[in-house]
Amino acid sequence: ILNVEQSPQSLHVQEGDSTNFTCSFPSSNFYALHWYRWETAKSPEALFVMTLNGDEKKKGRISATLNTKEGYSYLYIKGSQPEDSATYLCACRGGTSYGKLTFGQGTILTVHP
Amino acid sequence: DTGVSQNPRHKITKRGQNVTFRCDPISEHNRLYWYRQTLGQGPEFLTYFQNEAQLEKSRLLSDRFSAERPKGSFSTLEIQRTEQGDSAMYLCASSLAGTSGILAFFGQGTRLTVV
Numbered sequence: 001i002l003n004v005e006q007s008p009q010s011l012h013v014q015e016g017d018s019t020n021f022t023c024s025f026p027s028s029n030f031y032a033l034h035w036y037r038w039e040t041a042k043s044p045e046a047l048f049v050m051t052l053n054g055d056e057k058k059k060g061r062i063s064a065t066l067n068t069k070e071g072y073s074y075l076y077i078k079g080s081q082p083e084d085s086a087t088y089l090c091a092c093r094g095g096t097s098y099g100k101l102t103f104g105q106g107t108i109l110t111v112h113p
Numbered sequence: 114d115t116g117v118s119q120n121p122r123h124k125i126t127k128r129g130q131n132v133t134f135r136c137d138p139i140s141e142h143n144r145l146y147w148y149r150q151t152l153g154q155g156p157e158f159l160t161y162f163q164n165e166a167q168l169e170k171s172r173l174l175s176d177r178f179s180a181e182r183p184k185g186s187f188s189t190l191e192i193q194r195t196e197q198g199d200s201a202m203y204l205c206a207s208s209l210a211g212t213s214g215i216l217a218f219f220g221q222g223t224r225l226t227v228v
Contacts, residue, residue: 042221098161098210
């Protein structure tokens with residue numbers, strides 16, 4: 001059974017601030033780590049999928065890193081904008097699952113103008 | 114729209130009634146998942162289909178829950194004799210087996226409220 005934890009639970013920042021969130025997961029039986037952004041009334045949107053230790057992915061102002069040996073991933077947002085306000089979910093896939101994802105509880109980000 | 118589609122978007126039902134939700138995955142995706150999300154929690158896995166075969170069910174899926182995926186296309190999730198604790202967002206996702214990283218695409222969800 002995978003136990004995925006995210007911190008903080010919620011975050012309020014001002015427009016222009018940079019911010020980061022943490023996702024921790026069991027390092028044993030790891031296959032992939034997914035980050036999703038979930039805006040109200042929309043579908044969760046896939047941001048990144050990472051599989052290898054040391055992976056770094058970037059999409060515009062958002063980037064993510066992965067450490068599979070110690071079991072954590074960071075998501076960074078540079079120069080936050082109000083449209084970045086959303087719930088950010090990380091999800092872990094174990095090596096023996098059929099693509100089943102185990103999610104953390106999410107980090108709710110609110111960016112104030 | 115070629116994404117994952119879920120219907121209805123919202124459902125309010127009285128305790129004890131049966132409800133059925135539908136998910137239409139991305140057409141070429143052979144894997145389909147159902148998740149449930151309650152307030153303050155991340156989505157929790159309920160069940161998984163590869164084509165028409167239901168290959169895994171969570172212990173969260175009590176006997177009142179049943180899911181089908183006839184012909185390996187759309188899927189339905191039925192909840193019988195609903196209880197207030199069933200109130201949640203029900204999410205469907207699909208993916209293509211064999212794709213590196215197996216990126217899953219989600220629908221917008223069906224929000225169930227049991228009164």
